Amino acid sequence: MINKIIIITDATCKVPNAHIKGRTGKGYAAIAGVIIDESENILWEKGKYLGEKTVPEAEMEALIMAFDEAAGYCRKNVEIRMDSELCVKWMNGEYRLKKEHIRKLFDKVKELEKRFDSVQYIWHTRESKWAKYVDNLADKEYKKYMKSSP
Numbered sequence: 001m002i003n004k005i006i007i008i009t010d011a012t013c014k015v016p017n018a019h020i021k022g023r024t025g026k027g028y029a030a031i032a033g034v035i036i037d038e039s040e041n042i043l044w045e046k047g048k049y050l051g052e053k054t055v056p057e058a059e060m061e062a063l064i065m066a067f068d069e070a071a072g073y074c075r076k077n078v079e080i081r082m083d084s085e086l087c088v089k090w091m092n093g094e095y096r097l098k099k100e101h102i103r104k105l106f107d108k109v110k111e112l113e114k115r116f117d118s119v120q121y122i123w124h125t126r127e128s129k130w131a132k133y134v135d136n137l138a139d140k141e142y143k144k145y146m147k148s149s150p
Contacts, residue, residue, distance in 0.1 A: 001073070001074060001075060001076075002037055002043075002073055002074045002076075003074070003076050003077060004037075004038055004074065004076060004077040004078070004079065005035050005036065005037060005038075005043065005070060005073050005074040005077075005078055005079070006035070006036045006037075006038070006078075006079045006080075006081065006130075007033060007034070007035050007063075007066045007067060007070055007078060007079070007080045007081070008033070008034045008036070008066075008080075008081045008082075008124075008130045008131065008133070008134045009031070009032065009033045009034075009059070009062035009063050009065075009066050009080070009081075009082055009134060010031070010032055010033075010059075010062060010082070010083060010131065010134040010135045010137075010138050011029055011030070011031045011032075011053075011055065011058035011059045011061070011062050011084075011138060012029065012030045012031075012058075012135070012138040012139050012141075012142045013027045013028070013029040013053060013054070013055045013058045014027045014028050014029075014142070015027035015055065025054045025055075026052045026053060026054055027052065027053070027054075027055075028051065028052060028142070028145075028146070029049075029050045029051070029052070029053040029055075029057075029058035029061075029142075030047060030048065030049045030050060030058075030138045030139070030141040030142035030145065031047065031048050031050060031058055031059075031061055031062035031065060031138055031141070032045070032046065032047040032048070032062065032134045032135075032137035032138035032141060033045065033046055033062050033063075033065050033066025033069070033134065034066070034130065034133065034134050034137070035066060035069060035070055035073060036130070037073075043073050044066075044069050044072075044073070045137060046065065046066075046069075046137075047137045047138055047140060047141030048065060048141060049141050049142065049144070049145040054101070055084075056084070056086060056087060056099065056102055057101065057102065057105065059082065059084040059086075059087045060087060060102060060105035060106065060109065061105065062138070063080065063082065063087065063091075063109055064105065064108055064109060064112065067080070067109060067112045067113075068112060070112075070115075070116075071112075071115045071116070074116070075115060075116060075117065076116065076117045076118070077116070077117060077118045077119075077120075078116050078118070078119045078120070079120050079122060080119065080120065080121050080122065081122050081123075081124045081128075081130065081131070082121070082122075082123060082124070083123070083124060083125065083126045083131050083135075084123075085123045088121045088122065088123040089123075090102075090106060091106075091109065091121040092121050
């Protein structure tokens with residue numbers, strides 16, 4: 001079994017009229033996750049369409065999807081990279097979680113953390129190589145569903 005893996009996740013969430021005050025906070029979302037080893041070999045990748053979600057819900061769902069797969073590759077050290085600074089700060093305890101609809105997702109992630117010796121959450125920019133890769137996976141999944149829907 002591998003000593004350390006890196007999980008990279010992202011979500012694509014199209015919120016209609018996001019610029020309008022008082023608009024709904026939900027949109028159609030797709031997620032993706034990749035698990036790589038320290039040499040950047042891809043061990044696992046997946047995209048999934050979710051339906052209507054808020055952006056933080058989608059980001060957390062992506063984390064859960066990939067984190068759930070991670071134990072099959074490693075039980076020691078996990079580094080998680082996300083471009084959602086909000087989610088990273090929630091997971092690192094820097095921000096208090098005030099959103100009750102996110103609480104069950106947060107609790108699920110905390111439960112998954114117990115499978116590993118150490119878990120580290122890192123915020124990365126959308127411009128990094130792996131952020132672009134995972135964003136592309138999520139976007140492909142989103143477009144695949146949108147083409148097939150009426």
